[in-house]
Amino acid sequence: MTEASVVQESPPSPGAQRRRTTTGALVGAAAGIGGLGAAQLVAGLVAQTSAPLIVLGDALIDFSPHWLVTFAKNTFGVHDKQVLLGGALVVALLLSAFAGVLAVRDSKLAPWVVLGLGALAALAAATRPDAGMLAVAPSLLGGLVGFFVLNWLARIAREWLDVAAYVRDEGDAVQAPYEQALRRRAFTGLGVVGVGGVLLGGLGQVLGGRLRGAQDSRSAVRLPAPSSPAPAVPAGADLKIDGLEPFVTSNADFYRIDTALVTPLLTAEDWSLRIHGLVRREITLTWDQLLAGRLVERDITLMCVSNPVGGDLTSNARWLGLPIKGLLEQAGPSAEADMVLSTSSDGFTAGTPLDVLTDGRDALLAIGMNGEPLPFEHGFPVRIVVPGLYGYVSATKWVVDLEVTRFDRAEGYWTPRGWSAKGPVKTGSRIDVPKDGATVKAGPVTVAGLAWQEHVGIAKVEVQVDDGAWQAAVLAAQDTADTWRQWRYDWTASPGRHRLRVRATNADLVTQTEAAAQPAPDGATGWHTIDVTVE
Numbered sequence: 001m002t003e004a005s006v007v008q009e010s011p012p013s014p015g016a017q018r019r020r021t022t023t024g025a026l027v028g029a030a031a032g033i034g035g036l037g038a039a040q041l042v043a044g045l046v047a048q049t050s051a052p053l054i055v056l057g058d059a060l061i062d063f064s065p066h067w068l069v070t071f072a073k074n075t076f077g078v079h080d081k082q083v084l085l086g087g088a089l090v091v092a093l094l095l096s097a098f099a100g101v102l103a104v105r106d107s108k109l110a111p112w113v114v115l116g117l118g119a120l121a122a123l124a125a126a127t128r129p130d131a132g133m134l135a136v137a138p139s140l141l142g143g144l145v146g147f148f149v150l151n152w153l154a155r156i157a158r159e160w161l162d163v164a165a166y167v168r169d170e171g172d173a174v175q176a177p178y179e180q181a182l183r184r185r186a187f188t189g190l191g192v193v194g195v196g197g198v199l200l201g202g203l204g205q206v207l208g209g210r211l212r213g214a215q216d217s218r219s220a221v222r223l224p225a226p227s228s229p230a231p232a233v234p235a236g237a238d239l240k241i242d243g244l245e246p247f248v249t250s251n252a253d254f255y256r257i258d259t260a261l262v263t264p265l266l267t268a269e270d271w272s273l274r275i276h277g278l279v280r281r282e283i284t285l286t287w288d289q290l291l292a293g294r295l296v297e298r299d300i301t302l303m304c305v306s307n308p309v310g311g312d313l314t315s316n317a318r319w320l321g322l323p324i325k326g327l328l329e330q331a332g333p334s335a336e337a338d339m340v341l342s343t344s345s346d347g348f349t350a351g352t353p354l355d356v357l358t359d360g361r362d363a364l365l366a367i368g369m370n371g372e373p374l375p376f377e378h379g380f381p382v383r384i385v386v387p388g389l390y391g392y393v394s395a396t397k398w399v400v401d402l403e404v405t406r407f408d409r410a411e412g413y414w415t416p417r418g419w420s421a422k423g424p425v426k427t428g429s430r431i432d433v434p435k436d437g438a439t440v441k442a443g444p445v446t447v448a449g450l451a452w453q454e455h456v457g458i459a460k461v462e463v464q465v466d467d468g469a470w471q472a473a474v475l476a477a478q479d480t481a482d483t484w485r486q487w488r489y490d491w492t493a494s495p496g497r498h499r500l501r502v503r504a505t506n507a508d509l510v511t512q513t514e515a516a517a518q519p520a521p522d523g524a525t526g527w528h529t530i531d532v533t534v535e
């Protein structure tokens, strides 16, 4: 008769059962700590806000009834976050302890409970409004670590428990040293995993401290009043039509394009900008010097070169910043220079024509966006904004370096990747309402949209229904030539299927081309065309 079968045949004593449950709970809790620690470490590297406890806590807030959130705020005050996170930690550890109890009883289900918890947290992370591409990584990895660690710990714990039960029940003293060795192994494993998890988690906190440092830095920023405020947006600039993009894009809705997998987290205090290259005098600008400069406030529409015809990779905001022109004048570019290569903290580069930066337009080192410090995703603490150029050749976020150079000596990030070295914005327009493929009622229908050519301005927008004559749309009031312009056309729609097209004419009286071109290499062209059904 083998040892194992002896063990299986003897009914477990209440003491042995209790020991099995306690050990199982410890094993599960240790696996939980290991998994959470691993997740915390990954979160520290990726984004602290995607740590499983944080996202589960956030999800809990979202799903809690309003009275509960208010109650928690009133009861725990400023500590409500800590209480919530502590609660989430306790719940997570209880659930993994439960999985551990199952696991030492040889339930095949147990490790999946841990994996399921990880998946649940990953789902919570992915559905956060600020979720980045890697938001699921901490929870998934934590779940996997928990899964494997629980399997391993439960296996060695079971071995020990089985032998221990046999030794007790049979009073087999010969096996006692063997039992002790197994016990030592099981508890060493537990300890290593538990302590390891705490250490990993701590390391994650330290790494994630960068985020807290940056957040504190950003919340401490008080934007100075501009020396030159932007004129108020004319009342008629925003037609306020349902479905039409608002004239000013909120920071939350502002389109976002960059190559950064992990959003760079800089602090304003540590930020500085070096201006060098083909200059008489090298300059290093600090945050305080920037704030002390003559700041201007301007409405400027940004546009991505990748924006397809009818696309939405364009937004409009009110920026606060220091004109780059003055800085360049201080540095004194040499006569041969024709480009400024701007570099971000994460190594992105843009090559901007020197003459564009010095021709008097409001090319800014921006620090404010719609009255707030730049959001991290949009370049905190400092980015460039240049009216009239696509973002990829001008709008460097997290900018830390300006090298005055030449187009035949340097190139921006996208140039060797198939995009043109220079990127002036092309005249464009789009229809926002009705939506392509929409069904509308016969009779009066409001057609509305946007038209743009930043720094040139829009003089005319026309709409064509089917093959009819081009009809002038009504232009919204112009804010400045550096912003997009809304338009509307009052259409009397007859039943049937109709095709609508739009085209803009810029302030130089050049009408946008009908020729369809892909975004690469220097911006899409063609008339935005939609189909609607009228009933």
Ligand SMILES: Nc1nc2c(c(=O)[nH]1)N[C@H]1C(S)=C(S)[C@@H](COP(=O)(O)O)O[C@H]1N2
Residues within 6 Å of the ligand: 254, 255, 256, 257, 258, 259, 260, 302, 303, 304, 305, 344, 345, 346, 348, 377, 378, 390, 391, 392, 394, 395, 396, 397, 398
């Ligand atoms: N550091 C950095 N800055 C960058 C980019 C980038 O990838 N990295 N992308 C540029 C591109 S292609 C565009 S269109 C604009 C977009 O700015 P936004 O994300 O604030 O809308 O940022 C520009 N600045």
Ligand SMILES: [Mo]
Residues within 6 Å of the ligand: 257, 303, 304, 305, 306, 390, 391, 392
């Ligand atoms: Mo872009």
